[in-house]
Amino acid sequence: MKTSIITTFLAGAMLCCAVTLKAQTRSLFNFKDLSGWHIDVPAMDTDKSVKSPFIVRNGVFVSLASPQGHIITDASYQNYRLNVEYRFPAKPGNCGVLVFASTPRVLYQMFPKSIEVQMQHKDAGDFWCIGEDITVPDMEKRRGPKSEWGAVDGKKRRIKNLTDGSEKPLGEWNTLIIECVGNAIKVWVNGDLVNYGTNCTASKGNIAIQAEGSEVEFRKVDFTPITALTKNGH
Template identity: 60%
Template sequence: MKIQLILPLLFISLLACQSESQSESETTESETISLFNGEDLTGWHVDIPAMDENPDTSTAFIVRDGMLVSLGDPRGHLITDEEYSDYRLEVEYRFPGEPGNCGVLVHASTPRALYEMFPQSIEVQMMHENAGDFWVIVEDITVPDMVERRGPEEEWGIREGENRRILNLTDGSENPLGEWNQMTIETLGDSLKVWVNGDMVNFGYNSTAESGQIALQAEGAEVEFRKVELTPITALSE
């Protein structure tokens, strides 16, 4: 009789321990936030150095046909007013004309920290045929196979003239020029993961920043964005 009672109790105890262990490692997603409302640039501000000397300089960021458009010039950044951490960011973008350069900057903080232009951050590259590269901007991150993907260690750095580029894991994940691409960026603690059109193209850890603003670039090429959505991620713990 005692054995019959003890066995069910042990089974219940094991289930409770397993559930507790799972809870400590699980994450949940909160309600998705659209960072672009399709009508104007509410929630964002521009930082375009050329406007310092000439306030009448045209902005590089507009809303056109329900899309957020980076015109490419004058060069600068469109930056969220709010700071974020632990999230999944979904961006749908395309180069409607000539291929060129652009990027999504995460964990952005001090403005114009590099070349008197780029905010301190980690850039997820969107340059045509290079989508998913990391460029470190007065921040840093570690990836597997660092030497293979970043070059000789003595050349690494986070400032002007140093090797700040970390190659992505795969080329060929982008759709043909003019078609829409989906980029997913996931930040959780000091880790950073990137997917392009469903392919995981980069993964880093030991990031020197874990929170900050999000920025879009104007870097010489016109880019259209039809979706910029953020879903907060919360780690479950005791």
Template identity: 70%
Template sequence: MKKFLLVFSVSFVALWSCAPKTTSLFNGKDLNGWHIDVPAMDSTDARNPFIIRDGMLVSLGTPAGHIITDATYEDFRLDIEYRFAGKPGNCGVLVFASTPRSLYKMFPKSIEVQMMHENAGDFWCIVEDIKVDDMVERRGPKEEWGITEGKKRRILNLTDDSEKPVGEWNHMVIECLKNEIKVWVNGDMVNHGYDATAQTGQIALQAEGSEVEFRKVELLPISKLTE
């Protein structure tokens, strides 16, 4: 019996040590591992809209732009806790991000997962594309679809009642596996896209007019979990 327990314990430790580890993408102290792309900062003394405050990553909202991971990722689960601490507004998480300033000289090529108040979980196509079920109902007339300026790039989520009231923390999970994206908000699946035109890239957070606090931005590799 003791021999069995010893073998079981050793096996459990070995399996645990091989399991993918969750990684926090910010350290609560500085912006190490990220870089800023804010056009207004190119030629002026505009403030950096991304700061660390009380151990949280904060998007001040203005000037508009993005904070982008230095590293690229594929096959991952992104676990985020965020809130609009004051006024409700707009923000987003961009996955599969690549070429900077590809849209409106501001947005990197990517798929955006919307965080805008009462619209969390919408997809926005930013010079990349993705499909969902019921595309015409959720994106509009097919002849108007597109991935560049002036086109219908928004794909509505499945529910707009999954968010918490302003000031409370929301929990968003974004799972990117190959060219498929699934999104949950506070436990509800709010979007599921597939046949995306990218399956690897950087991760970006927006400054888009409203202050947003992030107390968790964690990444778990999931490729090994599907083998």
């Protein structure tokens, strides 16, 4: 009888924990409008006829690729997991999710200071340093000669991912998970751990999504505070 009571209690506690985790996960988009985000597209500064490259269409958020720019969360975040489901519906191309974003337009008068998690077709999971920096294992192999590293124009800002074969075929949905804890960033693509960096020069900031290179659809952008996660992580 005592064993039965303990078993019932543990099952109830696990269910309660699962419900709590689910309740703390929320979408950063309502997929009806762009509430909670603001748009930074340089071409829209002086020409009011330029249309935003960010829209909601048929229940999904869409980055139309042009004119180039970013959509940025109004809020700043730290210690979280971001679960993104995306696809290139037509042609493959370039896009990215930026974390720890802060000062706008520090690179090419468009990119905010941040660490970009690359979504470019066949390169998903690369890091790009934009005014911020990060450290990964085998840095010289994955980034090039140390003397050329940097986070500004003209320096080697790209840090290659670990597995280029993790993406699904063009047109299919990919799952990109970005976990930011302190000044460390982990990235999974379709369940594969593809990048892990530490000693980032930032640990907090806005989240941004690019319009750059090709149309991309997003059907999920879920945010979970890291305190709601189990110690085992993903």
